[in-house]
Amino acid sequence: xxxxxxxxxxxxxxxxxxxxxxxxxxxxxxxxxxxxxxxxxxxxxxxxxxxxxxxxxxxxxxxxxxxxxxxxxxxxxxxxxxxxxxxxxxxxxxxxxxxxxxxxxxxxxxxxxxxxxxxxxxxxxxxxxxxxxxxxxxxxxxxxxxxxxxxxxxxxxxxxxxxxxxxxxxxxxxxxxxxxxxxxxxxxxxxxxxxxxxxxxxxxxxxxxxxxxxxxxxxxxxxxxxxxxxxxxxxxxxxxxxxxxxxxxxxxxxxxxxxxxxxxxxxxxxxxxxxxxxxxxxxxxxxxxxxxxxxxxxxxxxxxxxxxxxxxxxxxxxxxxxxxxxxxxxxxxxxxxxxxxxxxxxxxxxxxxxxxxxxxxxxxxxxxxxxxxxxxxxxxxxxx
Amino acid sequence: xxxxxxxxxxxxxxxxxxxxxxxxxxxxxxxxxxxxxxxxxxxxxxxxxxxxxxxxxxxxxxxxxxxxxxxxxxxxxxxxxxxxxxxxxxxxxxxxxxxxxxxxxxxxxxxxxxxxxxxxxxxxxxxxxxxxxxxxxxxxxxxxxxxxxxxxxxxxxxxxxxxxxxxxxxxxxxxxxxxxxxxxxxxxxxxxxxxxxxxxxxxxxxxxxxxxxxxxxxxxxxxxxxxxxxxxxxxxxxxxxxxxxxxxxxxxxxxxxxxxx
Numbered sequence: 001x002x003x004x005x006x007x008x009x010x011x012x013x014x015x016x017x018x019x020x021x022x023x024x025x026x027x028x029x030x031x032x033x034x035x036x037x038x039x040x041x042x043x044x045x046x047x048x049x050x051x052x053x054x055x056x057x058x059x060x061x062x063x064x065x066x067x068x069x070x071x072x073x074x075x076x077x078x079x080x081x082x083x084x085x086x087x088x089x090x091x092x093x094x095x096x097x098x099x100x101x102x103x104x105x106x107x108x109x110x111x112x113x114x115x116x117x118x119x120x121x122x123x124x125x126x127x128x129x130x131x132x133x134x135x136x137x138x139x140x141x142x143x144x145x146x147x148x149x150x151x152x153x154x155x156x157x158x159x160x161x162x163x164x165x166x167x168x169x170x171x172x173x174x175x176x177x178x179x180x181x182x183x184x185x186x187x188x189x190x191x192x193x194x195x196x197x198x199x200x201x202x203x204x205x206x207x208x209x210x211x212x213x214x215x216x217x218x219x220x221x222x223x224x225x226x227x228x229x230x231x232x233x234x235x236x237x238x239x240x241x242x243x244x245x246x247x248x249x250x251x252x253x254x255x256x257x258x259x260x261x262x263x264x265x266x267x268x269x270x271x272x273x274x275x276x277x278x279x280x281x282x283x284x285x286x287x288x289x290x291x292x293x294x295x296x297x298x299x300x301x302x303x304x305x306x307x308x309x310x311x312x313x314x315x316x317x318x319x320x321x322x323x324x325x326x327x328x329x330x331x332x333x334x335x336x337x338x339x340x341x342x343x344x345x346x347x348x349x350x351x352x353x354x355x356x357x358x359x360x361x362x363x364x365x366x367x368x369x370x371x372x373x374x375x376x377x378x379x380x381x382x383x384x
Numbered sequence: 385x386x387x388x389x390x391x392x393x394x395x396x397x398x399x400x401x402x403x404x405x406x407x408x409x410x411x412x413x414x415x416x417x418x419x420x421x422x423x424x425x426x427x428x429x430x431x432x433x434x435x436x437x438x439x440x441x442x443x444x445x446x447x448x449x450x451x452x453x454x455x456x457x458x459x460x461x462x463x464x465x466x467x468x469x470x471x472x473x474x475x476x477x478x479x480x481x482x483x484x485x486x487x488x489x490x491x492x493x494x495x496x497x498x499x500x501x502x503x504x505x506x507x508x509x510x511x512x513x514x515x516x517x518x519x520x521x522x523x524x525x526x527x528x529x530x531x532x533x534x535x536x537x538x539x540x541x542x543x544x545x546x547x548x549x550x551x552x553x554x555x556x557x558x559x560x561x562x563x564x565x566x567x568x569x570x571x572x573x574x575x576x577x578x579x580x581x582x583x584x585x586x587x588x589x590x591x592x593x594x595x596x597x598x599x600x601x602x603x604x605x606x607x608x609x610x611x612x613x614x615x616x617x618x619x620x621x622x623x624x625x626x627x628x629x630x631x632x633x634x635x636x637x638x639x640x641x642x643x644x645x
Contacts, residue, residue: 199499201499202499203485207478210476210477211475214469214473214474215475217469218458219458219461219556220490221456355476355477
């Protein structure tokens with residue numbers, strides 16, 4: 001009896017409640033820029049942190065579609081691109097528009113949602129590999145469009161000079177201000193997605209993921225539920241794209257390559273599919289890892305072990321650590337392989353996915369053990 | 385009074401094979417009707433036709449006088465027809481309680497926007513739904529203790545999974561309940577218990593159509609039996625009479641056995 005209870009329902013970190021961990025993470029994120037302000041770490045870290053927050057938004061959004069409904073989306077970056085380009089086109093000298101922050105944010109999210117809807121119409125009937133291929137194609141088509149539609153997007157040259165946003169009468173200008181602005185949206189997204197997850201809507205998504213036929217027989221309109229998930233996740237990416245464009249002040253198609261979609265998938269796989277804290281952690285770890293490694297080996301470790309602590313090291317190791325960005329995908333791949341072998345449910349797993357990863361096929365699972373404790377509890381008769 | 389369910393010359397073929405051939409029958413309100421027949425005789429296909437998983441090639445299926453042909457599974461369920469599956473199709477990673485809550489999906493009103501904002505109405509509906517789910521699970525006394533309701537469905541014994549499938553179907557408060565081999569894999573004591581529970585469901589005003597192999601259940605619980613073989617209805621009537629029908633004996637045991645009997 002106890003054996004079965006333990007494997008099924010034990011929380012990931014049983015000694016601390018989840019909300020306290022979330023609060024601690026929020027406080028840490030809010031306090032982080034102070035380290036830069038007081039000179040504890042270099043100013044580059046504000047940039048690293050802000051970028052990581054953008055990826056947290058993307059990971060939380062993709063998790064909604066991949067983690068909750070189980071649909072593999074390999075073109076997620078396209079929604080991000082649509083949000084970013086909408087903002088860039090309507091708030092820059094390119095065409096002389098300057099739409100204010102809030103309406104433009106809504107427009108960016110709205111166009112991303114519209115794109116999600118249009119892609120969803122034909123493709124949501126597909127599943128598994130087929131859906132992955134269609135979304136991958138969509139991602140590439142979107143990028144090529146932005147790359148080649150020169151009269152509007154200026155092609156590979158990109159769109160420079162995106163205006164600074166004014167939020168509630170306050171001009172957001174310094175990197176640290178962007179950091180907090182995006183942090184607010186991350187917190188909002190996490191709260192709203194958590195609400196959805198724990199509602200009738202989220203339950204329907206989980207049911208569809210586990211058994212589509214049974215879910216529909218239980219009264220769920222599968223197509224509509226999946227469309228809702230796709231459109232909401234597109235909206236989150238659209239918002240992320242808009243904020244990214246404002247922050248970056250310049251965008252071009254190279255920000256939206258296929259590898260970016262793959263990285264976001266890796267982030268949520270690393271963190272734990274279906275898990276919001278997992279998505280946050282995965283995004284922060286994978287996005288800041290290169291800078292963290294570079295800084296470690298170029299300034300922090302030398303400060304501790306002396307300037308020439310790598311003197312005796314072979315060349316390839318030195319370049320590996322100092323040029324870590326070059327090897328990023330290699331390491332990400334390695335990490336994912338190790339994860340899949342040793343902890344397939346992710347770093348901070350979602351309860352449902354943990355069970356799903358570790359279950360035997362229920363139709364073949366032998367139930368002798370259960371029968372035995374049923375008899376023990378007097379809930380089943382011994383006579384056969 | 386219009387029958388609650390009526391099959392009118394329904395045919396469904398897969399490739400060259402007729403899974404269901406020109407099938408006609410009716411089920412009246414408050415009845416317990418069993419469909420029996422050898423494996424592959426089209427019983428489960430008939431269920432899939434009612435619930436919108438398949439669409440018939442010919443013929444019509446009426447529920448309370450209205451055609452359900454062309455409706456999606458969730459629309460059919462919304463009309464008041466719920467089913468269980470022969471090969472259990474529980475949401476095995478979800479908890480017992482969540483499985484029942486999914487069955488209530490169509491009866492709940494929470495929309496996407498109110499769910500995102502978690503309005504008070506959402507919290508209230510959720511609480512109500514949980515209370516109702518517990519009530520439904522209590523229809524199987526002693527089987528779904530408080531502790532077990534929080535366990536994943538995959539941790540249940542086989543018999544309890546069958547019961548949970550029925551509970552999930554009941555969650556939508558259906559008028560017509562389709563049970564596909566509800567006692568498969570149960571021992572005789574459990575079978576008897578479920579048989580009584582099925583009768584109780586009828587007393588509570590539901591109509592039940594079931595596919596069954598277990599003779600005890602067929603004889604003990606059903607008012608009427610429909611016998612299928614190779615997709616066709618070969619006999620229909622009260623259980624005792626049908627059991628002696630030479631065509632039925634032949635379908636189950638073969639021609640020679642039938643002549644000896």
